Amino acid sequence: MVVTRMGDGSFITMSKDEVRRDIEEGMADAVKRGKIDPLGVDEIDHLVDICCRPQKFVSVEKGNELILSYDSGALKITRLGIPIGMPQIMQLYERAFAADSLELAYVHYSFKPIKSIVPEEQYAVAETSLVTTAPLLYGAMPNLPLYTKPDGPCDNAAELLPAGKIEEARRAQEEAVDYAVKDMVFVSSGVYEAGADGIDFDTTGAAGDAEFYATLLATEKLRAKYPDMAIEIGMAGEFVLGFHGQLEYDGVRLAGLYPHKQVKLAEKAGASVFGAVVNTNSSRTFPWNLGRAVTFCKACAEAATIPVHANVGMGVGAVPLVMTPPIDCVSRASTAMAEVGKLDGL
């Protein structure tokens, strides 16, 4: 029997045939929803092998390594309650954690609150850039809901929609887009001018199509302003929610897009790296989630012309939806994304 886990992290045992069946069913779900190609027989066999190895930890074969980037990497140390400054956290990532790239971040990980402390963040970026060697990004979330009342100036679409005020909800989201784009461009410009290699728009689209739209517009403006800036667009979920429903970018309706189509718009806007997300279903098994996530991400990597870094963390990329992701699942998902998903990074 194979010891594996559910998507909520709990241990289960399965036969090898059951593992294969769940991988195939997860893959079939991705194929149906995304209208994408299934994995080949050899690729399914490889996933079965990765899931069924008895070791607690698995890894790629030598030569199949990829690049690691980090969403709010710096805050992982802050959340542990270890009171050290950002430049020192970045040095730890570089010299102790073997990070391929670095991401500096502020604890209020959204552009709107960061706007008012850009000078302090510029200090942290400038200091860090003097003492680190690896590429340095600054990360934050577009977080469109922060622009709604009572925290912001715009009416709240989440209150307008249940009241049947569809047009008012759309106008409110469009107004929030304008504010968000200005903040994203302002903060990103500030940290770039201070010496960062670029920006990471993390959890893009968490508030739906309007937030994805805002991020694409901000990317477009930054690319025009700074041709050499590194811009990573990492998504919040596998599917762009149609909270507005009518927004288009480059003639493509944003609502309902899956990763292999999201990446084409990120490329068009000028992104350097795209972060594909596939959500973990906590009620299904790890093999089911792995088959599904790898199928989506492989299709995205095949469609892309820019590097694709899949999000493989708490509750995404087949990793169980828990605060302390088990390394048996993390290492298997990591290996599968590199060797079957053929991704450029995670």
Next chain:
Amino acid sequence: MALAHMHASGMGGIRTAGDLVARMQLSKKMRLNEAKEYVAGKLKVSVEDLVDEVIMNEVRQDLDISTVYAGMGEMSRGIESKFRIAKLLDLEINSVQRFLRKTNWQY
């Protein structure tokens, strides 16, 4: 979790050549294999060597582009090594450009 990924599939950062390959992805939008081949060519090593800690430690020492032991000895570190990396990889690194502007140096 970052450590689990590093052990399972990461290139190894400045322990090896992960930071250099990452730079080519972020700066030039190179896909993984293209970025590995570009960096290997510039370092005059094989693609397989890029993830070998022993070989890459020696290469990084020879090129003076920083290793994990950045706090020790006379090796370049931080911005110093990025000046060398920019030249080695034929790149403009933003923090290097800023350093040049702020010090009014020509390079």
